[in-house]
Each structure stands twice: as structure tokens, then as C-alpha cells.
Amino acid sequence: MPPSIHPVDLVTALRHKHLTPAIVFLTSRRACDEAMDAFDHADLVLPPVRQEAIATALERVIAQYPSIAEHPLIPIVQRIGVAAHHAGHLPSWKIAIEELMRQGHLDAVFATTTLAAGVDFPARTVVITQSSIRKSRDFTDLTIGEVQQIAGRAGRRGKDHVGFAVITPSPYIDLSVLTKGLTGQPEAIDSQFTISYPMVLNLLKAHPHEHIQGILAKSFAQFQLNQRAELLERKLDLLHAQLEPFGPRVCTDWITQWQSFDHVRRHRPARHQTHRSESPEIAARLPFLTPGRVVGLHKGHGIVLRQYRSKGQKNSMLTMLRPGGAVTECPVTSVREVYDRTYDCTEIATYPWCAADTFDRLSEQLEELPLRLPILPILASPSAEILPDAIVQSLDDFPCPTCSSRSACQKDFPTASRLRQEQHRHTKSIQALRTSLWHRFQERVDVLQTFGYLTSTAQLTADGDWARLIRIDHSLLITELIRAEAFTGADPSLLTGIMASLAHDDDRPGAFPRISAGLSSLLRQVRKLAESLTPHDDPPLLRADVAALAERWVAEPTLTWIGLCRLTTMAEGDIYRLLARTIEFLSQLQTLKATHPYLADSAAEALTLIRRGVLEELP
């Protein structure tokens, strides 16, 4: 089975059920054109009476717009009563099709969904073939509003009892998007307020700086921001009420107090490290308690045989040889005196920790020791004193541990703190909502001041006074170009080329082999300037091919429309739109007559040259 219904079958089915005239919305221009090709050899021909009616109606339109007399689709329109209608066609062709449709001569029009808003003709039936449309390069699902806009074309008032919206699937269609779209409530719309440079200049021309905030406050954007702010304020009130029971306690701001207390408590090490810390006096002795050293104990004295650490003991341990040949263990803390006398001692790794002969000798020497021995002076350095943990100390600064409301604070803190955080967040967002437009305006003002369109007191400079008349996209780039005198000496065709590249914002590929040297060097200059302005304004595409196309149209008055179309792969409708947009841009330059007479004259000349052929015949 084919992935979607064949156009010929579609029209046959619609005719069979009396569902014509119909508008068939397809994904792309190409799909529309391919549908037309499919009718080339179809035998769906209309009865001669209707063919003639179409022919006469077409003749009438062609008399008005001769440019469509040679249109390749005319035979199909006449023979079968179907047509394509999309942005790739000339406006005159679209007008002709709309006129035929209004008079009821056609059975089906194949159109693109992108154009649904611009299609101003109804039919009995609309055929929907997809659930998404191409929006700046990727496909997005149709919104409910868009589905209803499309379906709204069905059913002509006074000509139909009922209208029909027929869905026919194509690959990747999502039926639920369409059923939701047909049965749902359209989405709410949101303001898309942006602050552009000409807007700033025009506002400041007419109103003093201090009034602007009031004017911005009148925008739908601010209205909607206020709505959101009010919603937040209501939430804030609710939070206030919820925070009521958590009012002042022993300390006024107990939440903050508890929070820092809690923080400190949490960041204190969970338990003291169990490192064996000896007091400084003991620590200072340790290096001297080596095997062979004579030390004084509670009762009598002994000779150190070894020093060791034991798992169960906090302090280092000593193994001592006591008088009478006894070997005992004792902690270093039980050492009373360290005497200034040592004996040689040969250590071994097992009991009794010294060689047998050493043991015997030491036992003898121990017996022979005098009662008084000189004491070794050991200095404990004060720096070795252990500093108490800083955090532990600050924990003592808090009254909390002993406070009477401690348990209440501990219990309420999580709730209260969450509420208060929310409160802070809402307060901040409300403030942002109330002032964001004004901040955006100020940012623009700052940029215009650095470029010298505004004085430091936000008054228009001489440059600002004319720059405000350029009220189109990329106005900053255009005014900067004028100030950089990029257009000085530029002839009308060059000017047209540059304006066309500025005006064209479509990246559909086109092709044009040649570009004049003057235009290419000027375009390079424009690109450089556009790049330097990127922090302040999005750069235009600045396509060289469309610039060259517009330049040729102005530079060669003998060039025909057909000839122009042959120079590029762009669709007729796109070329027309390009030139129409260029005309708009040039008309803006024309308004600078008072300050830039040469430029305005050049633009006026370009305008007269550009308006010929198809561009003249059309409204």
C-alpha cells in the first residue's frame, strides 16, 4: 500500500462523495508540485462546460495580470480543475487561483500548511495530511489553534450546509495531535514583546526618558507579566499566612539562627578522631624512652626494654625491667622521672625483648643503681599544645543547645525554612517580572549611547534623529553602514543588491554564478561590520547570490522576468518576495532625504528601476 493516498485517487474520492471543492494541505511546496505532476496524464477531465468556464475566468484574470499567461500549470487547471497554491508562486497566480476558487470553478487546491493563515478562501472540504509543520528548519506539532485555523476553511457560509475536515494519513502523522486539535480549546496566546533599537529611538524622540517606563507598563507584555506577578503575590500572601505560627521566639529571627546553628552542627566532624593524643609533657618524653633508659616509677625504678603502641591503650606503652628481674608493662604516663642514664641494650623482637646476656647484665646493673640519679630536664614546647577545633569553639557561641525553645525550633525548622526560601524566591521573581521590560529597554539605551545615537541624558543626537526613521530589521547595521559612508558613491544597483541581502532571511538554497566586483567588495565590508555588531544585534544572512540577483534586475533594464528567473533556482514567488522586501528597505532609505540627500536619491532611483514588469503589474 502506498504511504499516502495518490493525488488523483484523492480527487476522485472527493468528487465521488461530493466533497469538492476542497483545499488539500500538504507538507511542502514540493509535495504540491509533485501532486500537480501526478495529474499530467490523469483522465479526470472535467466536462467541457466547466473547462470553458475556467478558461473564461482565467482569461479575465490574465487580462489583469499578464505575467501568468504562460504559467505551466494552466493546462492542468483548465482540464482537471485542480491547482497548486503556495509561496513559491507569484502573488498574481495565487490571486488567480483564489478568484477561481471563490467562483467555484476548481475542485481541489493543493496548498502548504505554512500558508494556512494567508489563504483567504474557503472550500467545502479541507484535507489534512500531516500533523506537524516545518518551523525554522525542524518540524513541530500543529497547535490546537493551527488545526482549527486549517479546519476553519471548511464550510462556506451560504454555500454549504456543512463543512468537512478530512484527515488522510501520510508517514509520521500523529492522529492524536489532529483529534485533539479538532476537539480542543485553542491555546492561550502570549505576548512576544521585544525592544528594538528603532523603537527606543522613536520612543525617546516623542517622550522624555522618565515617561518611558510608564509607556512600557502599558504593553500586553507587562500586562501578562503583571498577571504572573499577581499570581506569585497571591502565593506570597499564602506563604505569609503559613509562616504566621513561626513568628519570633526567644530570638527574633530564630530561623536564621537555627539554620546557622544547624549548619555548624552538621559540619562538625561526626566524632572525634581517635588519634592517640598524648599530653605535651608525655609527648616530649617519648623520644627519650628508648631501650636501656633508666626511669623512675611510682615504686622504685626500672630500665626500659621497649616502647610500643597497643590497640587497647590510649597512650604508648613501655616494657620495663624491674628490680628482681621482673619484666612488666606500663603506660608511659606512669613514668615519673626520666633519669640521665642509659645502658647499652641489644634488642630482639621476642620476649624478653633483649638478648639473654644483655638481660643478665641489665638485671645486675639495676641492682647496683644508686638511690639518687640525675634527672633529665625535658622541655615541653608550648606550640605542641593541641589547638581546639575552631568549629567546636563556635558551636559554644550559640545559645541554641541550652535555649528553652530548642525542641520547638528543631521540630519546625524544616517547614519554616522551606516556606521562607520560597518566600524569598517569589519576592525576587516578582521584582524581576515588574522591572524586566525596563531593564531590557535600558540595555538598548546603553548600546545606543555607546554608538552615539543617544546622549548621556538619553536625548537623541543628530545621528539618532535620522536613524529613528529606519524602522526595519537590522536597523542598527543599516544606520552604522550609513554612518561609515559605505554607500557613498554606490549606484542604485549596488544599493539594491546590499538591501536585498539584508532583507532576505530565507536560507533556501539558490544559485547565481556571477557577482560584480563592486558588490562583492561592498558586501565584504557589510559582513565585517555585521560581525562587529553581533553582540548587539543578530546578523542578517547577507547572501551574495540574492544580492547579485537584485543587482542584475536593477542594473539591466532589459532583463525580463523570465530571464531573471532563469538566473537562479529560487522559485518565482521567492524572487518576487525578495524584491518586494527590498523595495520596503529602499523606501526606508528614501525617507532620509533631509540628512542624506544623495543616498535618498539613489534609493529613489533604484525604486523606479526595480518597479517594472511583474513588480509593476501587481498590487
Next chain:
Amino acid sequence: MTTDELEQLLAQQPVALLHRLARGRVHRQFRAGKRRLIELLLQHSSHNRAGLEFDLQALLEERQSQSESGGRRSQHPPPITRKKTTPQAPVSALPEPAISLTGWLEGIGVPEPQPFVPDPWQTEALSALSETDVVISVPTGSGKTYVAIEAARRAMEDNRTVIYTSPLKALSNTKYTEFSRLFGPDKVGILTGDRQEHGQAPLLIMTTEILRNLLYDAASGEIDIRLDTLGLVILDESQYIADHERGVVWEETIIFCPSQAKLLLLSASIGNPQDIADWLTSIRPTACRLVRHSKRTVPLRAGYLHPNGKLTPLFRTLGIPYGHPSQLHPEAKRLFLEYEEQTLPSGRSRR
């Protein structure tokens, strides 16, 4: 219908009707009292008010036709025998058989030419316009243009200037041709980026950008004398205010529109026309009137055409079941599932 109106209307209905309305909307609706039921209904339908209104209307009509056929008897509570039958004929009726193709196709044709009678909303909009600004939000093809034409005619009879703006040059041109035919070519002028004709005519058609520029020039002292006589500004397709690139132009135009001129905003169905009206009320000297309705002049039916040429209704019901996107016709459902199975790469499922 605003929320308050709807709430009042619901409160006037008997509980039995509310229960029927709540079926499928509110869980365990029979447990709730009337107040609570209304609350739950409104809460549930906050995303789909139209569906609720539609069903309510259908129920009311049904009840009315019953009371007409049943005579006075229906004033009394229905007899017990009826009580058992009522729940079996619910509103948006699942047990009700799906519509057949022939039934769906019935009624195609051209209506008898009838003398044009303006719809109530059109008259309402026109009479409101004599005092205040008006926002109209109605479905495509309901006759917004009639209001525009009539309003323009009245303003011109008062010797006021009228400005009509549209977002697209092509639409401006179409309207220019149409209005010239209606009012006479000397009465209508057009100003677009690349075309200027009859600039002194009392009815001026322009793109919204041009009007914005005119208003800026007037504000900065280069006064266009004609702004003083400006009586009416019509902004067609004003849902463009949400256009990503150009929406700001509509806002600027409305902010700087002279206060003595009335504003008429024509828009397709949008979700929040009340917001637009409230906004206008907050910045314009008089309170703005909102005229909206969601009923189409020519009723719409939806169908499904399978690639093999088989046509079936898309929904179970004849019309569009507003608020019930899942009430698909079983045949359409079957065919579409078949289609999905065939077109999707094997082993992959959409859901």
C-alpha cells in the same frame, strides 16, 4: 461563557443532570453533593471548557425536547420507571452506535439563498462599538469581515476616518479590492510598504507596520492631521500579537492608538481573549467589550480517508465531539492502526 456564568448555569440545573454531565469526568461523582460536584466539574474542565459547555448545551436541549414532548408532566419529578432508563442514554453516549458513513455524508449541499441576517454576536459587537473598544474572538469563517465592513460604514457616515490593518500585504490587497467594490474606489485607499494609493480616502487599508510608523511620526510631533479625525481602527487577525517576530508591532499600535478612536480587534479563536480585553480595559479610556463564541456558522464534520480510498467518519458522533478527542469511530481507528503498522519500520511502535 465566563466561569461565573457557567457556575451559575450549573447551579440552576437539577442534580441528576449534573451527575450525567459528570460521568466520565469526575471520579465517583454520585458521592459528591451538588456544590462539590459543580466545583469538581469546573476544576476538571479547566483545560477543556468548550467540551463541558458543549455537553451541557446538548443535555439542556435534550431536556427541553423531552419536556416539550412530555407536556406538563415533566414539571414533576420523573416517574420511577423513567429513572431506570435515563442512565442508559448518557450524553456523549458510549453505548450509542457510531454514526454511519451515509449518515455522516447526509446534508451535503448548497443551502437556499436566504436574506442575510446578522448573527446576534455581530449586532452585539456593532452596538458595543459605538461606545467602547471591542475584541472579537470567533472561529474562522464566522463573519468577522461583516462586522468590520459595517463598523467602517458607520464611522464613515459620521465623517470619521477609518484605518483597517492586516498582517499580510496579500490580505491587504484582497481587502482593498473587496472594499473598493463595496464603498467605491474613491472612498478606499491603501498604504503598504511598497504601494500607496488614495492616501486621502476616508477608509485606509494598510499593514500594521505602516500604522505603527504613522503613530510614531504623530507622537514625535510630525503630526498627520488626519489622526484627529480618526474614528475607528480595525486590526484584523490580531492573534498575530503572539507572532514571534512581528507581535510587538500590534502591541505598539494598540498602545499608541489615539484615545478618541475606537479599536476593533478581530481575531480567530484564541484561548485567552479575556486577557486581551482586560489589557485594553486597563490602558484605554473605556472598558473594552469582549465578543466571543465558539460555535461555527457552518457546522463541521471530520472524516478519515484511508490511502486505499475508503472514507469513514473520524468520530463516533456526527459533529465534532468537543472535549472528547478519544471518541474515534471504530472503523477509522481500525484503519489507522492498520496504516501505522504498515508504515512504521517493523519492531518499532509509536506509543
